[in-house]
Every structure is written in C-alpha cells, then in structure tokens.
C-alpha cells in the first residue's frame with residue numbers, strides 16, 4: 001500500500017499535525033514535539049534569538065522541518081523582511097506568512113498576504129500563507145505561488161474550533177493545493193473534524209500549550225488527526241435528509 005503523504009515544496013510529509021511552538025516552556029516544547037510526532041514546527045523568528053540563554057532550536061530535533069512565521073508583520077514589506085531574516089538565520093526556505101494589522105482580533109490581511117506570497121515565491125521560498133478563508137483570496141494565493149493555503153478556523157488562541165467550517169470546506173473543494181487548517185482549533189475532536197472534511201493537515205498551538213498535561217494533549221491531537229484522515233480516506237457514510245433507515249432486517253421488520 002502507498003504511504004499516505006502530502007507534499008510541500010517538493011518535500012514529503014507523513015505527519016499531518018503541524019505544531020506551533022509559542023506559549024511553552026522549553027522543557028514542555030520538547031515533550032510536545034515528541035508526543036505530537038510532528039514533522040513541521042512553526043516558530044516566530046524572534047524566538048530563535050541567539051542572545052537568549054536558551055534557544056528554542058536546541059529543543060527541536062534536526063529531522064523536523066522548521067516553519068518560521070512572520071508574526072509581528074503589519075504589511076507585505078515587513079513580512080518579506082522577516083522571511084529573508086529567517087533564511088539568513090539558517091531556518092531554511094519554508095515560511096509561514098502572518099500579516100495582521102489589528103491587535104484585538106489578530107485577523108490576517110489577505111490582500112497584503114497575497115503580495116508577500118508573490119514576492120517570496122519569486123525568491124524561492126516555500127510559502128505557506130495564513131489567511132481568512134475566502135475563495136477569491138485563496139485563488140490569488142495559488143496564482144501568487146503559494147505551496148499551501150492556511151485558513152483560520154477561529155481567532156488565534158481562542159480555542160473556539162471550526163467557526164469558519166463552511167468556508168474552509170469551499171477551499172478544500174475548490175483549491176488545488178494542500179489546505180492546512182490553522183488557528184483556533186481547541187480540541188482533538190475539532191482537529192479530527194478538519195481532517196474528515198478533507199484538509200491536508202491541521203496546525204495547532206494554544207490548545208496544546210494551555211492543556212493540563214501538554215505532552216498527553218499533543219498525543220491526543222496526533223491520534224485525532226490520524227483518525228480523521230483515516231475516516232476521510234474511508235469515505236464517510238451518507239447523512240439522511242429526514243426519517244430513519246433500518247440498520248438490519250429485524251429492525252425493519254419491527255418497524256413495519
């Protein structure tokens with residue numbers, strides 16, 4: 001049987017759980033990485049600061065692909081500058097674009113995100129843009145050279161789950177790139193639901209970092225994501241519009 005993988009920038013990944021590295025202590029990030037079995041970890045470029053006594057990179061295994069993000073960028077120009085800096089620091093060619101101009105809701109600016117994606121794709125980056133789930137913006141990101149599209153489920157850090165479900169489903173159905181659901185996923189069951197919908201992967205940070213047992217929650221997310229993927233591949237059963245349908249002949253007999 002073929003291995004179930006997905007590809008980003010020519011690299012194959014079998015784990016569909018992308019772990020965020022914010023809000024953890026250094027020991028907890030190590031435990032979370034191990035239990036999540038994630039192959040991609042995001043990090044804010046400022047957390048790689050070599051002047052700090054502890055560097056987060058020391059807690060991330062070498063075989064994990066780093067996905068530096070442009071958090072703090074308020075427009076395309078700043079995002080491009082942060083991405084270039086991450087590459088200079090040795091974080092590789094992958095970059096997650098995050099551009100926000102509003103500190104209350106932290107919603108991404110889709111128009112500036114398209115501009116940054118276009119520039120960075122031209123410079124050879126593997127660009128994963130975080131975006132508000134809008135079909136036209138997603139198409140613009142495809143044309144700009146994105147490697148995947150990362151629509152938000154609900155506001156960052158809210159743990160509120162799939163508030164934008166209908167719109168993410170449109171992207172899954174219409175966009176010919178991996179759809180990676182990002183932000184606001186608060187429970188393993190919500191991550192599972194994303195995968196059942198056909199998302200290529202799920203990214204989560206706050207739900208794990210704020211859990212009672214961080215390592216155990218990382219493992220629970222991993223299992224839920226795998227279960228959702230297996231259910232998607234199996235093909236979910238149909239939902240009846242109304243009424244009931246006997247599950248076995250005896251039930252049908254009694255009902256008649």
Ligand SMILES: CC(=O)[C@@H](O)[C@H](O)COP(=O)(O)O
Pocket residue numbers: 020022042071098130155156157158159182183184185203204205206207
């Ligand atoms: C865009 C952004 O910052 C998110 O990727 C965040 O890292 C994950 O969101 P949660 O913390 O809500 O899981």
